Amino acid sequence: MSAIIFDVLPIFIMILIGWLTVKLRLMKAEIGDALSEFVFKIAVPLLLFRTIANADFHGASPFRLWIAYFSGVGVTWVAAHIAATRFFGRDDRIGVLAGVSSAFANTIFIGLPLVQRTVGDKGLVPLSILIAVHLPVMMIIGTILMERAEHKIAGKKERSIAKVVRQIAHNLVKNPLVIGLAGGAAMHLLGLTMPGPVGAIIDQIAGVAGPVALISLGMALEKYGISGNAGIASVTSAFKLLLLPACVWAASHLVGLASDWTAALVLISSVPTGVNAWLIANRFGVGHSLAASTITLTTALGAISVSFWAFLLGG
Numbered sequence: 400m401s402a403i404i405f406d407v408l409p410i411f412i413m414i415l416i417g418w419l420t421v422k423l424r425l426m427k428a429e430i431g432d433a434l435s436e437f438v439f440k441i442a443v444p445l446l447l448f449r450t451i452a453n454a455d456f457h458g459a460s461p462f463r464l465w466i467a468y469f470s471g472v473g474v475t476w477v478a479a480h481i482a483a484t485r486f487f488g489r490d491d492r493i494g495v496l497a498g499v500s501s502a503f504a505n506t507i508f509i510g511l512p513l514v515q516r517t518v519g520d521k522g523l524v525p526l527s528i529l530i531a532v533h534l535p536v537m538m539i540i541g542t543i544l545m546e547r548a549e550h551k552i553a554g555k556k557e558r559s560i561a562k563v564v565r566q567i568a569h570n571l572v573k574n575p576l577v578i579g580l581a582g583g584a585a586m587h588l589l590g591l592t593m594p595g596p597v598g599a600i601i602d603q604i605a606g607v608a609g610p611v612a613l614i615s616l617g618m619a620l621e622k623y624g625i626s627g628n629a630g631i632a633s634v635t636s637a638f639k640l641l642l643l644p645a646c647v648w649a650a651s652h653l654v655g656l657a658s659d660w661t662a663a664l665v666l667i668s669s670v671p672t673g674v675n676a677w678l679i680a681n682r683f684g685v686g687h688s689l690a691a692s693t694i695t696l697t698t699a700l701g702a703i704s705v706s707f708w709a710f711l712l713g714g
Contacts, residue, residue, distance in 0.1 A: 403709045406517045410509065411702040413610060417617020431618025434611055435508075442608035443507055444579030445601050447530065450523045451583030452593070461528045463654040468529055468664050469536065471646030476502040479638050487631045491548035496679065496686030497631065499541045500693040501638040505673035506530055507576070508616040509701070512609030513670060514663050517709055522663035529667065531580050534675070539567050541679050549683065620698060623677065623691040632692035636672075639697050640704035644669040648711075662712045669708040671697035 420426045476498035483489045483497035504510055506529065514522040542563050571577050586593075593601065625632070647668040651661040672694045680690040697704075 403517075403706055403713060407513070407702055407706045407709055410513050410516065410613060410705075411698075413613035414509075414617040414620070414698065417614035418620050419617075420614070421618045421621045426618070428618055428621055431615045434615035435619065438608060438612045438615055439507070440575045442604055442611060443511065444575040446511070446523075446605035446608045447527050447576060447579040448583040448586075449598075449601050449605050450520070450527050451580055452586035452591075454524045454527070454583075454587060461531075463656060464525055464528055464660060464664065465532060467650040467654050467656055467661075468533075468647055468668065470650045471643050471668060472502045472537075474646045475638050475643040478642060479635050482634050482638075483631055487634075489631070490552055492545060492552060492683065492685045493631075493689060495541065495544045495548050496676065496689050497635050498544070499537070499679055500632075500672050500676040500690050501635045502643060503537055503541075503673045503676050504533075504639075504643070504668055505616070505670050506533055506667055508612040508673075509670040510667040512613055513705065514666055515609055517666060518659060518663050521659055522666075525660040525663045526667060527580060527583075529664070530576060534574070534576070535567055535571055537675065538679075539564060541675075542567070542682075545679065545683050616698075619674070620695065623695045625692045625695050628689045628692050632689055632696055635689070635693045636696040636700065639672050639693065640669060640700060644704075644708050648708075665708055665712060666705065669701075669705050671701040 417431060421428050421431065479497040479501035480494040484491060484494040487493075489497075506526065511523070511526060514526050543560060546563070585591075644665050648661070648665045651664055656664070672690075674694065676690040677687070677694060680686040
């Protein structure tokens with residue numbers, strides 16, 4: 400257990416350092432935004448590029464991995480939607496936001512450094528395979544469900560699924576993560592190797608992706624906080640930290656994933672809620688406090704829940 404704590408605790412200490420840096424006014428929050436841009440546009444894409452280019456997939460199919468993860472997402476999303484609409488009496492828009500907040504893991508800023516530290520570089524392979532589809536799947540589902548909820552409640556015109564998919568696909572083509580994954584896949588399929596100096600530069604930039612991501616996330620937490628909806632946010636946080644990883648663990652065993660891939664998926668699913676929940680709330684102008692409170696609560700409790708899941712996986 401002590402080994403697990405020493406693996407997990409530094410992850411959240413770095414988030415705390417970032418938060419204190421802004422709280423104590425040692426740096427402005429805008430610097431954290433700039434660091435996030437560096438992580439998202441340069442460091443993580445290069446890390447994903449290197450991981451996929453050098454990966455040994457052992458003939459494994461990605462479909463079982465996707466089935467295991469997204470079946471857990473589906474169960475958790477539906478449970479949160481029902482809790483928000485039936486038990487808390489909120490409308491369908493808040494139900495969608497509750498589902499997003501419960502099921503949208505912070506795969507890049509927390510999941511990536513966590514898996515790399517606890518599972519090792521071999522855990523980055525399933526993580527990369529998940530990242531390849533995680534953002535588009537979650538954003539497409541979240542956007543479609545939210546637009547349908549708005550159409551039902553406010554009578555707003557609902558875009559067709561084809562238009563939503565086209566818009567998100569257009570954005571993804573320019574997404575640095577997608578470009579990094581696609582470049583790494585091309586290198587892997589063509590059997591190409593990087594020249595020594597180029598590989599060394601990529602290694603050094605990719606090596607800072609995890610620490611910088613964590614500190615920049617901590618610097619961004621100041622904008623969230625807990626702003627009402629404490630009751631429903633407590634439920635969505637519990638679903639995110641406990642129900643989602645439990646479902647992913649069960650599904651991974653049912654489809655027969657390898658132990659290291661199972662460990663990577665469960666740990667990814669156990670991390671705090673990603674900021675995309677806030678972005679969806681901001682896009683539709685509803686549920687800001689629920690998304691913000693869930694992000695803050697899951698991040699505050701994340702060290703405990705992640706250590707719990709790491710202990711169970713280690714056992």
